[in-house]
Amino acid sequence: MDKNSVIGFVLIGLIMIGFFGYQSREYKKQLEYQAQLDSIATMEQVIQDSIRAAWLAEHPQDTVVVREEQEPVAVYGDSLLNAAVAGEGQLVLVENEKLAVAFTTKGGQPYSVRVKGYRNYDQSDLYLLPEGKAQYGFVVYAPTAVDTRKFNFEYIAEASDDKTVVMRLPFSNGGYIEQKYTLAPDSYSLDETLSLVGMQDLIPRNVGSIDVDFDAVIPRMEKGYKNESQYSRLNYYFPDDKKPENIGNGRKGLKRFDNRIEWFAFQQQFFSAILRAPEDFTYGEFSIDFVPKDDPSHDLMKCSAQMRADIQPGSERIEVPFEFYFGPNSYRGLKAYGHAYEKVIPLGGKWIGWFTKWVIIPLFDWLHRFISNFGLIILLMTIFIKIVVLPFAYKSYSSSAKMQALKPLMDKINEKYPKQEDAMKKQQETMALYQKAGISPMGGCLPMLLQMPILWAMFRFFPASIELRQQRFLWAEDLSAYDDVIHWGTSFLGMDHISLFALLMALSMFFYSRITMQSQSTGNDPNAQMMRIMSLYMMPVMMFFICNNLSSGLSYYYLLSNLITMLETWVIKKWFVHPETILAKVKAAEGKPAPKSKWQQRLEEAQKMQRQMQAQQQRGGGSGKKRK
Numbered sequence: 001m002d003k004n005s006v007i008g009f010v011l012i013g014l015i016m017i018g019f020f021g022y023q024s025r026e027y028k029k030q031l032e033y034q035a036q037l038d039s040i041a042t043m044e045q046v047i048q049d050s051i052r053a054a055w056l057a058e059h060p061q062d063t064v065v066v067r068e069e070q071e072p073v074a075v076y077g078d079s080l081l082n083a084a085v086a087g088e089g090q091l092v093l094v095e096n097e098k099l100a101v102a103f104t105t106k107g108g109q110p111y112s113v114r115v116k117g118y119r120n121y122d123q124s125d126l127y128l129l130p131e132g133k134a135q136y137g138f139v140v141y142a143p144t145a146v147d148t149r150k151f152n153f154e155y156i157a158e159a160s161d162d163k164t165v166v167m168r169l170p171f172s173n174g175g176y177i178e179q180k181y182t183l184a185p186d187s188y189s190l191d192e193t194l195s196l197v198g199m200q201d202l203i204p205r206n207v208g209s210i211d212v213d214f215d216a217v218i219p220r221m222e223k224g225y226k227n228e229s230q231y232s233r234l235n236y237y238f239p240d241d242k243k244p245e246n247i248g249n250g251r252k253g254l255k256r257f258d259n260r261i262e263w264f265a266f267q268q269q270f271f272s273a274i275l276r277a278p279e280d281f282t283y284g285e286f287s288i289d290f291v292p293k294d295d296p297s298h299d300l301m302k303c304s305a306q307m308r309a310d311i312q313p314g315s316e317r318i319e320v321p322f323e324f325y326f327g328p329n330s331y332r333g334l335k336a337y338g339h340a341y342e343k344v345i346p347l348g349g350k351w352i353g354w355f356t357k358w359v360i361i362p363l364f365d366w367l368h369r370f371i372s373n374f375g376l377i378i379l380l381m382t383i384f385i386k387i388v389v390l391p392f393a394y395k396s397y398s399s400s401a402k403m404q405a406l407k408p409l410m411d412k413i414n415e416k417y418p419k420q421e422d423a424m425k426k427q428q429e430t431m432a433l434y435q436k437a438g439i440s441p442m443g444g445c446l447p448m449l450l451q452m453p454i455l456w457a458m459f460r461f462f463p464a465s466i467e468l469r470q471q472r473f474l475w476a477e478d479l480s481a482y483d484d485v486i487h488w489g490t491s492f493l494g495m496d497h498i499s500l501f502a503l504l505m506a507l508s509m510f511f512y513s514r515i516t517m518q519s520q521s522t523g524n525d526p527n528a529q530m531m532r533i534m535s536l537y538m539m540p541v542m543m544f545f546i547c548n549n550l551s552s553g554l555s556y557y558y559l560l561s562n563l564i565t566m567l568e569t570w571v572i573k574k575w576f577v578h579p580e581t582i583l584a585k586v587k588a589a590e591g592k593p594a595p596k597s598k599w600q601q602r603l604e605e606a607q608k609m610q611r612q613m614q615a616q617q618q619r620g621g622g623s624g625k626k627r628k
Helices: 003-058 079-086 225-230 331-335 350-368 374-405 407-416 420-437 445-464 500-519 526-547 552-576 579-588 598-627
Strands: 063-065 073-075 091-095 099-104 109-119 125-129 134-141 145-147 164-170 176-183 189-197 209-219 233-237 245-248 253-257 261-267 271-281 283-290 299-310 317-328 484-492 495-499
Touching: 079 164, 091 164, 091 176, 099 176, 099 317, 109 134, 109 271, 109 317, 125 209, 125 271, 125 317, 209 271, 225 299, 233 253, 233 283, 245 253, 245 283, 261 283, 261 299, 271 299, 317 331, 331 350, 350 374, 350 445, 374 552, 445 552, 495 500, 500 526, 500 552, 526 552
Parallel strands: none
Antiparallel strands: 063 073, 091 099, 099 109, 109 125, 134 145, 134 209, 164 176, 176 189, 189 317, 209 299, 233 245, 233 261, 253 283, 261 271, 271 317, 283 299, 484 495
16 A cells, blocks of 8 residues: 555544544533523423413413322313313224324324334334324414314214325314325325314414424334434424434434424434425424433334414414325435425435435436345445446556555665654655656545545445345345344443444455555654554454444445455556566666656755755854854
């Protein structure tokens, strides 16, 4: 490996170290920010309690009766509402080819959502919303606060069919709140219409909005808790924005906004529950908290959204539409809805995301049309990418091969300049040798920089690709999760297992570095020896710890990439770089002034300026002694 390749590896290591340091600082900031939000929430709760006490004093007809050893039960001025509070709920099941949604009349809301065609890691049915672990409803001021989640709705059978559910909450004046859900055929979409009918005399004229509340507990569905929580979050999308904002990714979060929001998503690693308001929400408050790994509930996270939607009071019939999406985070599937849902999938920044969307995903989908084995698909993708970047990488590989041929001459230069103070002279003679051999000192940097976006794109693509979920290959039972060939239960050095693909990938990095470093002659330069140790040992170990918990498909790709790189290097050394020709070229150039590159000219200028400064310092010191 040449010096520039080592510099590239060092840069990669520094980027990773910086990334982890940045993450640590961000986490500390998040904790401080969360403490501030908790204090604000406490003060707001005190204010709300004061407002509620004042409101109850002004409305003695709406009191609260406390039953012994029971939660407070609201007593309303409307007799039908009082009857609805005590009513028992019933379940109504609606299914299509992709979803099975159970509704409960208690609150007129979804009770559970099962996604068909997918299973949890333990092969149980996959419930995106488990039974009874979600609360969805509205707070309508008519004229007091009516929280629909507390009331038992009437199931209107004559208005329902096998894909539609209609439920109503009647008022004594003849008006009612209606919840109508329609499950689209062969779709993950559930349309909802909230109707306020005949309530124009109940809703005050100055009330122009309703509150929309959605709380859900999302269960664990994947093999590894750390990986699943890291890729799970709560997204919220502002109209016409480039991408959604988010909180979560394994950490507790809280956000609130007073501007318009089009939709939000409770996103698990591979599945999302999305609620969209076609006319936009006008306010949003979001929170997310992750359940500990060892919690017996086997839940992943608790998500909450308190929204607000505009209404036009005074109308005989007020309708507010909403749209649900319950399904997989498939890029093409989400994109087909046309609401930027696909942006919940973490594909990287602007340029990395562009490469993933227009190169990686189309190539992956095209290969999947003909091949069902995803291990083979990843192999073919790796070969294709390596062929595409080969013209850029060839210069780096050939430079490394040429430097290996020059190793005997490099050893002589190191012997000639053994002292550290002769480093500049050694560098000059080394550059002159490179010039005679036709080697560019920066030949390996640019190709490596060009390959970095590809490596990062793959790093983002594999853990977020639902196509790899529960796909077996060789000893890996799930290419979207780690392949733990050894598992010992308790955590040691931050891990409780060893991924074989991650281990093989790290070993391939070690052997590739060892092979390419045969061309290097560090001499007694401590900096070069340190870089050699980092490239040979530290980088493989660091990459192993990073990939040990990530997708085995990602580690498999990196393993293939390293193996193919070693093969390309060997082929170039064997058939394209001839040591005897290089040595003959160097010998023929002996005694002739070697053309100086711009880099070498700048190096000599810097050395000349350094000598001049040293001479000035010596003259200044000498004159000072004479004056004394």
